[in-house]
Amino acid sequence: MSAMKKYPFHEIETKWQRYWETNSTFRVTEDPSVPKEKRTYVLDMFPYPSGAGLHVGHPEGYTATDIYCRFLRMKGHQVLHPMGFDSFGLPAETYAIKTGTHPEITTKQNIVKFRQQIKRLGFSYDWDREISTHEADYYKWTQWIFLQLYKKDLAYVAEIPVWYCEALGTVLANEEIIQTSEGPRSEIGGHPVVRKPLRQWMLKITEYAERLLDDLEDLDWPESIKAMQRNWIGKSVGANVVFQVAHHNSTIEVYTTRPDTLFGATYMVLAPEHPLVAHITTDEQRNEVQSYIQKAALKSDLERTDLAKDKTGAFTGAFAINPVNGQEIPVWISDYILISYGTGAIMAVPGHDERDYAFATQFGLDIIRVVASHKDQDPAEPLEEAFADEGWVVNSGQFDGLTTAECKEKITLWLEQQGLGKKAINYKLRDWIFSRQRYWGEPIPLVIDEDGEIHPIPESELPLTLPAVESYKPAGTGESPLATVTDWVNTTLPDGRSGKRETNTMPQWAGSCWYYLRYLDPHNDKEFASRDKIDYWMPVDLYVGGQEHAVLHLLYSRFWHKVLYDIGVVNTTEPYLRLVNQGMITSYAYQRTDGTLVPIDEVRETAPGHWIEISTGLEVQQVIAKMSKSLKNVINPDDIIEEFGADSMRLYEMFMGPLRQSKPWNTQGLIGIHRFLDKVWRIAQKPLSEQKAPLELQRVLHKTIKKVGQDTENLDFNTAISQMMICTNEMNKLEVLHRDIWESFILCLAPYAPHLAEELWEMTGHTSTLAYEPFPDYDPALTIDDELEVVLQVNGKVRSKIMVVRGTGKDELERLARENTRIQEYLAQGTIVKVVAVPDRLVNFVITPSK
Numbered sequence: 001m002s003a004m005k006k007y008p009f010h011e012i013e014t015k016w017q018r019y020w021e022t023n024s025t026f027r028v029t030e031d032p033s034v035p036k037e038k039r040t041y042v043l044d045m046f047p048y049p050s051g052a053g054l055h056v057g058h059p060e061g062y063t064a065t066d067i068y069c070r071f072l073r074m075k076g077h078q079v080l081h082p083m084g085f086d087s088f089g090l091p092a093e094t095y096a097i098k099t100g101t102h103p104e105i106t107t108k109q110n111i112v113k114f115r116q117q118i119k120r121l122g123f124s125y126d127w128d129r130e131i132s133t134h135e136a137d138y139y140k141w142t143q144w145i146f147l148q149l150y151k152k153d154l155a156y157v158a159e160i161p162v163w164y165c166e167a168l169g170t171v172l173a174n175e176e177i178i179q180t181s182e183g184p185r186s187e188i189g190g191h192p193v194v195r196k197p198l199r200q201w202m203l204k205i206t207e208y209a210e211r212l213l214d215d216l217e218d219l220d221w222p223e224s225i226k227a228m229q230r231n232w233i234g235k236s237v238g239a240n241v242v243f244q245v246a247h248h249n250s251t252i253e254v255y256t257t258r259p260d261t262l263f264g265a266t267y268m269v270l271a272p273e274h275p276l277v278a279h280i281t282t283d284e285q286r287n288e289v290q291s292y293i294q295k296a297a298l299k300s301d302l303e304r305t306d307l308a309k310d311k312t313g314a315f316t317g318a319f320a321i322n323p324v325n326g327q328e329i330p331v332w333i334s335d336y337i338l339i340s341y342g343t344g345a346i347m348a349v350p351g352h353d354e355r356d357y358a359f360a361t362q363f364g365l366d367i368i369r370v371v372a373s374h375k376d377q378d379p380a381e382p383l384e385e386a387f388a389d390e391g392w393v394v395n396s397g398q399f400d401g402l403t404t405a406e407c408k409e410k411i412t413l414w415l416e417q418q419g420l421g422k423k424a425i426n427y428k429l430r431d432w433i434f435s436r437q438r439y440w441g442e443p444i445p446l447v448i449d450e451d452g453e454i455h456p457i458p459e460s461e462l463p464l465t466l467p468a469v470e471s472y473k474p475a476g477t478g479e480s481p482l483a484t485v486t487d488w489v490n491t492t493l494p495d496g497r498s499g500k501r502e503t504n505t506m507p508q509w510a511g512s513c514w515y516y517l518r519y520l521d522p523h524n525d526k527e528f529a530s531r532d533k534i535d536y537w538m539p540v541d542l543y544v545g546g547q548e549h550a551v552l553h554l555l556y557s558r559f560w561h562k563v564l565y566d567i568g569v570v571n572t573t574e575p576y577l578r579l580v581n582q583g584m585i586t587s588y589a590y591q592r593t594d595g596t597l598v599p600i601d602e603v604r605e606t607a608p609g610h611w612i613e614i615s616t617g618l619e620v621q622q623v624i625a626k627m628s629k630s631l632k633n634v635i636n637p638d639d640i641i642e643e644f645g646a647d648s649m650r651l652y653e654m655f656m657g658p659l660r661q662s663k664p665w666n667t668q669g670l671i672g673i674h675r676f677l678d679k680v681w682r683i684a685q686k687p688l689s690e691q692k693a694p695l696e697l698q699r700v701l702h703k704t705i706k707k708v709g710q711d712t713e714n715l716d717f718n719t720a721i722s723q724m725m726i727c728t729n730e731m732n733k734l735e736v737l738h739r740d741i742w743e744s745f746i747l748c749l750a751p752y753a754p755h756l757a758e759e760l761w762e763m764t765g766h767t768s769t770l771a772y773e774p775f776p777d778y779d780p781a782l783t784i785d786d787e788l789e790v791v792l793q794v795n796g797k798v799r800s801k802i803m804v805v806r807g808t809g810k811d812e813l814e815r816l817a818r819e820n821t822r823i824q825e826y827l828a829q830g831t832i833v834k835v836v837a838v839p840d841r842l843v844n845f846v847i848t849p850s851k
Contacts, residue, residue, distance in 0.1 A: 009645030045545025133511025140463035167191035169474025234428025260407035264370035282317025357386035441505030693738035
């Protein structure tokens with residue numbers, strides 16, 4: 001036999017990528033004969049095509065879904081697995097402002113690069129369904145959906161204080177602002193930002209708050225993500241209470257979750273932006289108030305509401321009348337009150353609220369106890385700190401002696417009877433600021449006539465496309481660059497009157513709100529997707545992406561989907577049944593004793609586990625950090641594929657650890673995986689025997705088929721790979737390959753290392769792709785020697801399952817259950833009260849929720 005050829009991954013991968021493309025191997029069409037339970041829609045969060053190209057974090061999620069999809073096809077499923085690009089966005093526009101290059105040119109170049117990089121990894125996408133949100137045949141339907149929102153009275157114009165960035169020329173959301181020692185800055189570019197009132201389009205997401213909250217219950221999503229969504233929506237039940245301003249013809253309405261503490265309200269606080277501030281401030285206090293308002297405008301909402309910071313404020317000189325006891329109480333302004341939450345005003349009860357207590361202590365305001373911690377407490381006992389818990393009502397007239405819950409109900413009823421207030425439900429969720437003062441986004445399809453009336457453009461005229469502009473710089477007025485294109489702005493209404501087009505564009509979120517629906521029918525120019533295709537595929541069975549989209553993208557997307565459901569064009573109330581967040585791929589960095597980091601090319605390993613900074617000779621510590629260009633620890637997928645191959649990279653990213661956990665990149669681990677694939681290639685050169693394999697090898701194979709199948713189904717890819725390594729080691733011990741073992745092993749490997757598996761399949765004499773070959777079955781009799789499945793429960797509900805050695809004791813069962821990542825998510829939500837472990841059957845954790 002001639003010298004063995006080294007694992008030729010370049011040739012193999014190029015060959016099979018070309019084969020899949022030429023044969024449209026992964027193209028999928030709707031086939032009514034396929035039962036509903038065999039149709040599976042698996043979705044990746046599509047990327048923004050940045051100039052930097054794909055980084056190793058992208059393929060982690062994409063590899064996971066690709067393995068899962070390839071496995072499902074082998075299990076007889078019809079799989080919809082598409083890919084596209086979230087291609088409107090600020091970076092392309094910023095580049096256009098700097099260079100004058102049209103954003104579409106850079107965006108298209110970036111998409112070509114991304115597509116090439118993605119294809120090099122051998123993902124089984126149906127590329128016929130590719131979409132890009134910046135293309136007119138896509139955003140025609142984004143505009144159409146906006147018009148449906150407008151018709152349903154869910155879109156309106158408001159003048160609201162927003163973060164405005166002069167350098168970027170656009171409004172930024174709170175989440176796009178960072179706090180620095182020099183004041184608030186834009187997250188992109190670190191430019192100064194200011195608060196200023198601007199005319200904005202808003203979407204009434206608040207009308208859907210209750211449904212967005214309730215419908216989370218039935219979703220198979222990580223509990224931590226559900227909790228983040230619940231917190232963002234922020235539902236609370238309380239009362240709206242009206243305070244008359246003394247010697248003034250004005251009232252202040254406040255929302256409180258603790259109406260039982262009204263008798264303890266000793267002052268009021270308005271947000272500095274509250275419209276009443278200018279009217280009620282006395283001449284003596286005006287300068288102080290004005291100065292304070294200007295300072296508050298430079299702070300972010302997060303900074304303003306930070307519990308740890310010192311309280312600041314200014315007295316308006318005005319007083320309000322407490323409706324329950326008729327006492328005059330001072331009205332202050334302070335930046336810890338946000339105009340966007342509730343009514344932008346509070347009644348301050350310093351005895352029973354930490355922030356109010358800190359403020360009252362700072363400014364010498366009255367503090368009264370109106371809630372006792374126990375029934376026999378002296379009502380006159382002074383408060384050393386705020387008592388924020390529930391208890392018994394004191395110093396509150398006719399309501400004394402009631403519990404907090406009883407008083408809340410009775411005092412709210414009394415306020416309603418007196419016409420001074422009413423029961424109210426409040427949400428922290430604000431309406432969505434939907435306009436951006438920039439060029440590179442979807443034009444809003446509305447025209448404003450000479451009288452200020454707004455007219456939607458006829459649906460037959462969609463898409464309203466972006467005009468060419470000479471400059472991408474924002475208009476100096478705070479308007480978008482579109483405002484300068486007069487022959488586009490000036491238009492004629494159907495009735496012949498003249499009008500002006502809306503010059504704000506939509507935010508980047510718009511295109512990503514509904515892209516999963518366009519994949520169903522991407523070439524349809526009559527509707528965003530035909531109803532029969534929506535009914536065939538929806539909802540999305542599995543959605544995989546990073547946790548950074550936990551709140552906004554998912555919330556906005558769910559909101560739009562519910563609106564589409566309400567107008568009868570989609571078949572479900574929720575878009576994504578199951579959500580999985582892959583962990584971040586981090587990297588190693590090196591830290592000095594003062595906490596600063598050193599780029600990796602400036603350190604040297606002096607002994608195992610010991611590093612020094614080359615320039616100083618001082619020891620540094622290896623730590624885990626986010627990949628960043630400045631630390632020179634960014635890993636480029638192209639380099640990895642060039643040196644080790646796509647299958648090695650795919651396998652390594654899955655072998656690093658559980659999919660949902662963050663884990664550091666380690667090239668040594670990658671080398672180990674490459675050796676494993678090289679070993680598989682070398683085994684393939686052995687002579688092929690038609691004889692039945694020895695029983696021991698059959699046992700190992702059937703355990704492998706079982707474990708790989710179960711682990712792949714559960715997205716536990718790292719342990720499936722470990723089992724394939726065990727099987728490989730056993731096969732390597734024999735001089736020949738047994739066809740019955742070898743072909744089944746190739747099919748197990750196929751979803752993970754598809755290029756190599758296709759080549760090995762062809763080498764065994766097959767002439768067509770293995771992509772739709774049935775996944776091998778295992779013989780239970782050959783696997784039962786030591787393992788069985790144990791269910792893991794939280795409060796009696798099955799939350800996960802694990803395989804354990806038969807007869808595993810209670811303590812060991814509990815330990816294994818606590819190590820399960822799914823169970824850890826649930827245990828983090830509360831306190832364990834009791835653990836029931838039944839050997840060979842189950843482990844149940846009884847927990848009480850954390851307050």
